[in-house]
């Protein structure tokens with residue numbers, strides 16, 4: 001049993017990834033936006049159990065390869081286990097991306113929900129750029145928490161009762177100042193890619209809106225409900241005094257901390273598998289092209 005946080009989050013990762021993208025949108029990106037028409041070699045930074053590989057490889061030209069790097073021993077073992085039952089060419093490397101040397105030999109460097117956990121994400125982006133050959137791409141799928149928090153509709157309840165957008169913005173900004181990591185990093189990535197010299201930089205928003213539709217079959221409702229819960233929706237906030245104190249320590253006023261706690265508590269009490277709810281993650285998908293010095297193209 002590993003002590004590493006992400007090794008103990010495999011179930012969370014597995015249950016929540018289906019909330020993110022519709023396959024047809026990813027196919028659209030591959031075929032129409034990125035125009036991957038010949039086999040490519042991909043490297044996935046912070047690959048987890050290989051979510052992006054599982055999604056993208058079946059859509060990519062046959063012969064494409066996928067290399068995943070992750071710090072989690074159990075995550076890497078799980079990825080190997082999953083892919084050994086497929087015909088895809090894959091390789092998984094366990095290690096710390098911060099200290100690891102990654103060779104420049106890939107066509108595409110990707111990451112998913114990874115840079116937001118990095119204290120110096122720009123350094124990691126540089127490493128991604130340095131792993132890609134001339135004319136290759138860097139593609140980052142990263143969240144923008146404040147926008148996913150504004151993308152709820154919970155039938156029968158005012159959004160402001162359960163999500164305090166103003167307070168959240170302040171909390172996220174304070175967290176960033178304290179920890180150097182940002183759940184809103186997704187919206188910053190295109191700026192960094194362009195500043196670091198990538199060309200043709202663009203950014204898209206993920207397409208999927210999850211709909212907890214009470215007219216679906218019971219099993220579908222249950223599955224989506226569990227995934228939404230796992231994602232953190234309507235989570236029980238814990239001990240009132242402790243949480244309020246920790247919110248005050250993060251920079252909220254007493255009133256704001258109480259309001260935030262009450263909102264989370266209301267959400268946790270109201271949200272159940274009989275709720276009607278829509279929710280969208282609004283991941284930001286930023287990408288650009290690497291052009292090495294002296295490139296003739």
Ligand SMILES: C[S@@+](CC[C@H](N)C(=O)[O-])C[C@H]1O[C@@H](n2cnc3c(N)ncnc32)[C@H](O)[C@@H]1O
Nearest residue numbers: 006046047048051070071072096097098112113
């Ligand atoms: C939110 S998870 C995302 C996993 C996967 N990309 C996905 O979306 O399912 C973040 C991942 O980054 C990995 N990670 C964090 N810091 C790392 C580091 N320094 N080196 C390698 N992997 C790291 C974690 O182990 C974890 O698997």
